[in-house]
Amino acid sequence: MRIPHPIPYQGSKRRLAPAILAWSPPTVERIVEPFAGSAALSLAALATGQARSVALNDANAPLMALWDAIVHQPASLAEAYAEVWDGQHGREQAYFAAVRAEFNRTAQPQHLLFLLTRCVKAAVRYNAQGAFNQSADHRRRGTHPNTMRRQILDTARLLGNKTSLSAADYRDVLSTSTSHDLVYLDPPYQGVCGPRDQRYAQTISFADFVEALRWLNQREIAYLLSYDGRSGSKAFGQPLPSSLHLQRIELDAGPSAQATLLGRRVVTHEALYLSPALLRRREVVTYRSIM
Numbered sequence: 001m002r003i004p005h006p007i008p009y010q011g012s013k014r015r016l017a018p019a020i021l022a023w024s025p026p027t028v029e030r031i032v033e034p035f036a037g038s039a040a041l042s043l044a045a046l047a048t049g050q051a052r053s054v055a056l057n058d059a060n061a062p063l064m065a066l067w068d069a070i071v072h073q074p075a076s077l078a079e080a081y082a083e084v085w086d087g088q089h090g091r092e093q094a095y096f097a098a099v100r101a102e103f104n105r106t107a108q109p110q111h112l113l114f115l116l117t118r119c120v121k122a123a124v125r126y127n128a129q130g131a132f133n134q135s136a137d138h139r140r141r142g143t144h145p146n147t148m149r150r151q152i153l154d155t156a157r158l159l160g161n162k163t164s165l166s167a168a169d170y171r172d173v174l175s176t177s178t179s180h181d182l183v184y185l186d187p188p189y190q191g192v193c194g195p196r197d198q199r200y201a202q203t204i205s206f207a208d209f210v211e212a213l214r215w216l217n218q219r220e221i222a223y224l225l226s227y228d229g230r231s232g233s234k235a236f237g238q239p240l241p242s243s244l245h246l247q248r249i250e251l252d253a254g255p256s257a258q259a260t261l262l263g264r265r266v267v268t269h270e271a272l273y274l275s276p277a278l279l280r281r282r283e284v285v286t287y288r289s290i291m
């Protein structure tokens with residue numbers, strides 16, 4: 001099955017989504033993604049019928065405006081993207097800087113989409129003033145408008161009326177989740193990039209995050225958490241307290257891009273944590289299926 005993925009995004013879980021969803025119950029009423037980014041997990045869960053609906057949230061407001069345009073105005077977004085993309089021919093280098101300046105002035109979704117398809121590592125980076133300051137990757141022209149149109153329209157069909165969108169702090173979204181949901185958390189705090197992560201406009205505090213996980217446990221809310229990882233023998237991430245009673249699983253995330261560049265083959269592992277409520281739900285499903 002081809003799962004649409006319109007937004008190129010560093011840290012996207014596109015490739016790992018099937019391995020993560022293998023730990024979810026077979027069907028869930030709603031997947032809540034408080035750190036949605038490119039929403040790779042929600043798109044995969046809807047495409048495979050594992051989720052009936054999704055709630056996407058990200059603190060990056062222009063990114064959520066882009067999601068809003070994908071869901072509610074797909075055809076005009078595809079057209080606006082094509083117009084921006086077409087404008088680059090013959091002046092590619094200066095054009096990227098002009099679109100970036102325009103995005104920083106007007107925060108239009110088609111500009112952000114173009115910047116993400118053309119910038120280094122599809123990585124969102126902002127300066128201290130909140131302006132997008134990632135540079136162009138001049139080896140790329142960005143996704144062709146025909147391909148992008150197909151991605152956008154397929155995504156809009158998939159998300160349709162099954163999606164709610166918000167641009168808030170993750171804790172605001174968690175406070176609206178219930179025990180019928182499956183929450184998928186992929187926070188920016190510590191990934192394979194280490195704690196000095198400059199990728200996002202916002203980072204989160206470890207203490208607040210642990211508190212939020214405790215709150216979810218108390219309310220019997222099931223969650224999956226992508227958190228730390230290791231590349232070869234090098235581990236990343238501050239350990240989570242054992243009092244959260246999480247089960248840790250290691251997923252093979254493929255060869256490390258950094259190591260490959262240096263001519264070594266080092267496999268990166270990403271950790272996935274299963275919450276106590278999810279472990280109990282999985283036990284019930286297993287028990288029912290053997291009855």
Ligand SMILES: C[S@@+](CC[C@H](N)C(=O)[O-])C[C@H]1O[C@@H](n2cnc3c(N)ncnc32)[C@H](O)[C@@H]1O
Pocket residue numbers: 009010011012013014034035036037038039040041057058059060168169170171186187188191200201202203204
């Ligand atoms: C690792 S990325 C998520 C990637 C996503 N799983 C995907 O497949 O693309 C983390 C996201 O958290 C967002 N973020 C950072 N701080 C946040 C906060 N306090 N509340 C909500 N989102 C936040 C960032 O903007 C970023 O998009």
